[in-house]
Amino acid sequence: MNRKEFLRNGLLGGAAVLAFPRMGISDSQTRIPRSIPNTPFKMKFSPDFDIFNAGASLEEQLEWGYEQGxxxxxxxxxxxxxxxxxxQIKRIMDRLDMEFGQFVGTMSFKEVTFAGRDEGLREKTLQEVRESVEIAKRMDTQYIHNVLGLADPKLPWDFQMANAIELLKRVAEIYEPHGIVMVMETMNHKINHPGLFLHEIPQAYAMAKAVDSPSVKILFDAYHVQIQEGNLMPTLDFAWGEIGYFQIGDTPGRKEPGTGEINYKNVLQHIHDKGYRGFVGLEHGISGAGEEGIAAALKRYREVDPK
Structure with a gap:
């Protein structure tokens, strides 16, 4: 596949969202007041299961999500x-004309997978990467989120970087023929994930540039970046050419936008103005309880949706 075409069509050029007609869903499947607007969001906000309607069936959650926009x-x-x-998820989403974003292909918070030299662990990681290809095809998605594991305190930093880059190149060789993009997420050391190898955007950017493949990009989770580094918009501007996916959550608390210190109205408008039309994953909890909490969270998403 032509590299420029892949980058243009696969990463940042997602098609504009259309305003599909309202679907009828029984009141028993709806967990919030019906007065909430159901017009599609401009930003491709992407919830995960159980964020809003924990315990409901997969079909109920997806249909409810469509109803909310x-x-x-x-x-x-x-x-x-x-x-x-x-x-089943794919059939329901096809019926609703919804798009599927990321899932995790390989993840370890206890092992030195990418940064280390243990060939057994590295081969295990690559096997999970190979297996993730079939899941991506099943879901018709380009995006697989792979976590880079722990840092190795026994190795100098530059050796760890070289090890990770080498393994990322092997991942790219697996994904490129299928048009799949691995996105790697920086996770903060200060609150949530001390000890993980990948924790800053400049580090992820350097590795993506070194691998030099359309199949290895950055997952920019604004929650983690704000805690670890701050300076959100200049940081994403510097890394822009290597960002393939966004996730959001406010801080402190990792709840919906408007509950913490991040000005998501400005941040989301900024990336929209830069031409991003890709996924924005909702990687957070809900601050309020019950139907009122869900309604308040949805209202906040309407307020930060780009103009």
């Missing part, structure tokens, strides 16, 4: 679902 969905733990469940 969501035209995309993601599932971090999709790999843990059965093939039958994955197929």
């Amino acid at each position: 969501f035209r995309a969905w993601e599932s971090t733990w999709l790999r843990r679902k059965t093939v039958e469940e994955q197929n």
Whole structure:
């Protein structure tokens, strides 16, 4: 595949969302007041299962999401679902004309996978990467989120970087023929994930540039970046050419926009103005309880949706 065409069509050029007609859903499936606007969001906001309606069926959650204006969905733990469940999700989303975003292909918070030299762990990681290809095809998605594991305190930093870059190149060789994009997320050391190898955007940017493949890009989670580095908009501007996916959550608390210190109205308008039409995953909890909490969260998403 032509590299420029892949970058243009696969990463940042997602098609504009259309305003699909309202679907009828029984009141028993709706968990919030029906007065909430159901016009599609301009930004491709992508909830995960159980953020809003924990305990409801997969179909109920997706239909409810469509009713509220969501035209995309993601599932971090999709790999843990059965093939039958994955197929069910895809059938429902096809019926609703919704797009599927990221899922996790390989993840370890206890092992030195990318930064280390243990060939057994590295081969295990690559096997999980190979297996993730079939899941991506099943869901018709380009995006697989792979976590780079722990840092290795026994190795100098530059050796760890070289190890990670080498393994990322092997991942790219697996994904490129299928038009799949691995996105790697920086996770903060200060609150949530001390000890992980990948924790800053400049580090991720340097690795993506070194790999030099349309199949290895950055997942920019504004929650983690704000805690670890701050300076959100200049940071994303510097890394722009290597960013393939966004996730959001406010801080402190990792709840919906408007509950913390991040000015998401400005941040989301900024990336929209720069031409981003890709997924924005909702990687957070809900601050309020019950129907009122869900309604308040949806109202905040309407307020930060770009103009």
